[in-house]
Amino acid sequence: MALISCPGCGKQISDSVKTCVHCGRKLTEKDKLKNNIDKNVIVTKSFISKNKKLFKIILPILLAIIVVGIIVYAMWYNSGVQVSRRLAEAAAATLEDTREQLEVLEQKSFDMQEYYYD
Numbered sequence: 407m408a409l410i411s412c413p414g415c416g417k418q419i420s421d422s423v424k425t426c427v428h429c430g431r432k433l434t435e436k437d438k439l440k441n442n443i444d445k446n447v448i449v450t451k452s453f454i455s456k457n458k459k460l461f462k463i464i465l466p467i468l469l470a471i472i473v474v475g476i477i478v479y480a481m482w483y484n485s486g487v488q489v490s491r492r493l494a495e496a497a498a499a500t501l502e503d504t505r506e507q508l509e510v511l512e513q514k515s516f517d518m519q520e521y522y523y524d
């Protein structure tokens with residue numbers, strides 16, 4: 407049992423009655439159906455308008471989150487690039503040290519060869 411508004415007088419009546427208790431108008435199934443549709447339309451309209459308000463609040467927050475996310479990602483990506491660059495520089499420095507040590511060793515072995523052949 408639900409309350410509907412009478413199509414005759416507009417007052418709230420039970421949907422189980424056959425005639426309106428206020429104005430005596432006969433209630434058909436069509437009237438009840440129309441009333442249900444009207445109620446659904448009202449509920450849907452209020453739902454949409456509530457969500458519009460919600461959407462107006464949520465949209466800027468969502469945009470802010472996206473923008474902050476992009477900035478954080480860019481910073482993270484940049485720091486990753488910097489770490490990679492530092493690692494590459496360290497590797498290059500190690501390679502240079504190794505090359506210098508090899509040159510020293512070559513020189514030593516050359517000196518030793520000269521020493522033996524003299």
Ligand SMILES: [Zn+2]
Binds near residue numbers: 415417426
């Ligand atoms: Zn009525």
